[in-house]
Amino acid sequence: MSKKYNVGLVGATGVVGETFLKLMKENNFPLSELRPFASEKSKGKKTSLFDAEIQVLQDGCFDGLDMVFFSSGDEISKVWAPKAAQAGAYAIDNSAAFRMSPDHALVVPEVNGHLLDEMTSAQVIANPNCSTIQLMMPFNALKKFGLKKAMVASYQAVSGAGKEAIEELKSQTTKKADTSEAKPKVFTREIAYNCIPQIGGFNSDDFTSEEFKIMNESKKILAEPDFLVSAFTVRVPSLNTHAEAVWLTLDQEVSRDEVIAALKEQPGLETFTEAQAYDTPKERDGQYDVSVSRIHKDVHDPKTWIMWVVGDNLLKGAALNGYQIAERLIKNNFS
Ligand SMILES: NC(=O)c1ccc[n+]([C@@H]2O[C@H](COP(=O)([O-])OP(=O)(O)OC[C@H]3O[C@@H](n4cnc5c(N)ncnc54)[C@H](OP(=O)(O)O)[C@@H]3O)[C@@H](O)[C@H]2O)c1
Structure with a gap:
């Protein structure tokens, strides 16, 4: 019988935590035990999937776990993720607490997954920011032409701010109508x-x-310390899935065919080549891959490429990236 794993999930009632549960169900994760955690108000309730009883964090709560997925915010991760690692579990952290720490890996498996392969002991692994992860797909694809500078304008869905934010948009929309x-x-x-x-x-x-x-994490994930990234982020009234308009300046002048070919080779990225065939957050919602569309050269600078990047922030921007980290750890580190 193939090995099964004991998994902790901190933030099991949140939008990211529930997406992680959905991914485990959808992909038949080899689960032996699910140990879910949330705040005091959720104690004793059952998870939305798997029917596991929710606990609160306390000393010794991670004993016997192989990995713990954290999605409860920076302050909880700062205190509890190192405790999970000390207890012998890989802690896959969705918060910003460890992302820029020089002692912790910040991982998008399709970009720098080799960092996972090199790990030999339980530790805290940082999952990047949602709007950063989706940018890594086209940036990594075009890295071979030299990444000089990127300007990014984001259009971010309310789900990026958690379950209360989704409710706020829904209820304001109804109340406005009244x-x-x-x-x-x-x-x-x-x-x-x-x-x-x-x-x-x-x-x-x-x-x-x-x-x-976006500006700092991009450099770290791509291992490109001189890549200049500037961002302007905006919350928009869409429920889920972030979109970003990007101006990417390369070191070299390359043809559109070369750009498209490189983008098409990138795992986890769907490339739309026709101008009218652009993607939207509503269409991308629920899909694992990030998309890139509206790919065109800037009229003022032949080394600058303009594009529209769309990704489900709860999937690739959060839970799916963490799930893929777990899958790669299982493949390389537990077998
Ligand atoms: N949403 C996204 O697109 C996204 C993307 C990337 C990263 N993230 C990060 O992921 C984390 C979670 O975000 P979210 O959007 O899922 O937020 P959320 O929907 O507001 O969920 C927050 C979760 O944290 C739990 N929690 C609160 N206090 C706790 C405590 N003292 N002990 C244990 N659990 C506690 C909540 O449990 P109760 O239900 O009991 O209150 C809930 O399960 C944040 O760090 C966020 O920055 C989110």
Whole structure:
């Protein structure tokens, strides 16, 4: 009989946690035990799939687990992910807590999965930011032409801010239709029929934390410290799946055929070549692969390529990337 694994899931009731459960079910994950965790208010309830009883975090709670998937925010990961690793489990962390730490790998398996193959002991592995992960697909494909600079404008769905944000868009949309007042709680402004040029808090340079994640994490994942990335992130009233408009400047002048051929070779990326055949968040929703469309050369600079990158933030942007990390660990490190 093939080996089965004991898996912990911190944040089992959240949108990322529930997507992880769905992936395990859909892909017949070789599960021996599922140990789900959430806050005190969820204690004793059952998970949406697998019917496992939800626990709260406490000393010794990770004993006997092979891996623990974290999707409960930075503060919980900072404290509990190292404890999972100490207990002998690989901790796959969706938060930002360890992403830029020089001691931790930041992994997109199709891009730098070799880092997983080199691991010999349980540790914390960081899952990148959702809007960063999807950009890694075309950037990695075109890396062979030299990555000089990227300008990114994002159009990010409310699910990126968690389950309460989804409810906020749904309820504001209904209330607006009734013309009654709908006060924002999760977002800084009303999100229904609107868009908000702020994701995360502002830093001293007036960039937001989401923008900084894209700018810094991209360099680390691609191992391209001189690649200049600048981002402007916007929350839009779509329920799920992020879109990004990208201006990517390469070191070399290359033909459109060469760009398309390189993009088509990238695993995890679907490439649309005809101008009218662009993808939208609604169409990409629920798909594992990221898409790239509207691929055209800038009229002002023959080394700059403009494109539209769309990816399901709950799948490749979060749970699927973590699931793929787990699959690769199983293939290489547990067998
Ligand atoms: N949403 C995305 O697209 C996305 C993408 C990439 C990364 N992430 C990251 O993934 C994490 C989760 O995001 P989300 O969108 O799934 O948020 P969410 O829907 O708000 O879920 C948060 C989860 O954390 C749990 N939680 C809260 N306090 C806890 C505690 N003290 N102990 C254990 N669990 C606790 C919640 O449990 P209760 O239900 O009991 O409150 C819930 O299961 C965040 O770090 C986020 O930045 C999210």
